[in-house]
Amino acid sequence: MNLKYFLLLLFMMISFQDAFAQVFNEGVAGNTSIDLEKRIETDVLNRGAHLVIVMVGTNDMLNSKKMLDYSAYEKHLKSIVGTIKNEGADVLLVSPPTVDSVYLFQRHDRERYEQNPNQKLNAVAKIMENLTIKEEIEFLDLHSIFKQMRLPVHNRDVFIQNISNSGRKDGVHPTSLGYRFIATVIYQYIKANYKKIDKMKIICFGDSITYGSGAENPGESIGESYPAILSQLLAKPSKN
Numbered sequence: 001m002n003l004k005y006f007l008l009l010l011f012m013m014i015s016f017q018d019a020f021a022q023v024f025n026e027g028v029a030g031n032t033s034i035d036l037e038k039r040i041e042t043d044v045l046n047r048g049a050h051l052v053i054v055m056v057g058t059n060d061m062l063n064s065k066k067m068l069d070y071s072a073y074e075k076h077l078k079s080i081v082g083t084i085k086n087e088g089a090d091v092l093l094v095s096p097p098t099v100d101s102v103y104l105f106q107r108h109d110r111e112r113y114e115q116n117p118n119q120k121l122n123a124v125a126k127i128m129e130n131l132t133i134k135e136e137i138e139f140l141d142l143h144s145i146f147k148q149m150r151l152p153v154h155n156r157d158v159f160i161q162n163i164s165n166s167g168r169k170d171g172v173h174p175t176s177l178g179y180r181f182i183a184t185v186i187y188q189y190i191k192a193n194y195k196k197i198d199k200m201k202i203i204c205f206g207d208s209i210t211y212g213s214g215a216e217n218p219g220e221s222i223g224e225s226y227p228a229i230l231s232q233l234l235a236k237p238s239k240n
Contacts, residue, residue, distance in 0.1 A: 021200040023231035024049075025221050027210025032059045032066050033076035036205060040080060044203055045087050051194070052084045053186065055094040055142075055206040057124035058172065062099065062117050064108035074127050080205075081135050089203075090194075093132055094186065095125035095143035096209060097178075100152045100160055103171025118147070140189045142182065161214055173213045176224040182209075183229035190234075197234065204230070 026043040028035065033056050044052055056077070060068045068076075077093075084091050101117045113120075125143040132139035146152075152160035152171065159178035161170035174182060190197055204210050204227040212218035212225025221231050 021197055021202055021231075021234040023202045023204065023221050023227050023234060025210065025212070025219055025225055025227035026203050027206045027208065027212065027219065027225070027227070029208035029211050029213050029218075030059060030063070030066070031056065031207040032063070032068060033057070033073055033080065034068070035207075037076050037079055037083075040083055040205075044084060044089075044205055047203065048201055049087075049089045049203045050200040051090045051092060051190075051202045053092045053094060053202065053204045053206075053210075054080060054084075055096060055204075055210055056080075057121065057128075058096045058099070058209060059207055061120040061124055062104060062108065062113075062172070064112040067112060070123060070127060073124065074131070077127065078131060078135075081131060081137060085135065085137070091135070091137040092140060092186075092189070093128040093137065094140045095128050096121055097142055097160070097174065097182070098146040098151055100154055100162065100171030102154050103162065103169045106169055122147070138189075138193060140186065142185060145185060166214065168214065170214065173208060174215075174226075176215055179212060179215050179224055179226045180229050183226040183233060186226065187230055187233040200234075202230070202234075 036056055059066050060073045081091050098118050104117055121143055125141050129139050151157050155162045155164045158165050159174055159181060161168045161173050161175050163169060165175050210227065215224035217223025218225055220228060222228050
């Protein structure tokens, strides 16, 4: 190939890659806010992110081996937000979706729960909302969206893994359709609230729901996890 045309092709490839937002999946299964705080330096800081999407709280509230009280959760979440802001990145807090308590109690010790699991996650959403007001950051209440849709429905809905839709007695992690729904909601929020998103570097920081447990290619930016679907949606040319 002629060197001139090779260099032109290379330039076009680089320009095409730079034209769209980059999305990175930094979800780790089983993580709590404590775990995110511990790994924030290696997985988030000094990576030049424009936006960090933080979804954490499910394990803090529902994992019977890792439970935190509300004040401890709020303390660690506040530290995570402050650290990201100090790096100059925007923060978008996303509250975790609702869960199916029937399956949850089959996998965790029911006696450890002083409140209904979804009441605890609702409290997480309130903590996030209050923190966003104090820290002047963005908040997407995904929990309320799932609640308004009356999800999940035990063994009947298609968004949260259950026997009927995936053969799994799960009740916590989304199906591939559920991950796509989450990605679409976040995509719409980003499009409505952020300018010049075409070249943004976005880090999705969280637990197994960010990781994409049960989905194709979990932990990657390709596949069926919500970060992977978000990446696909943001790769569409902007109409603005």
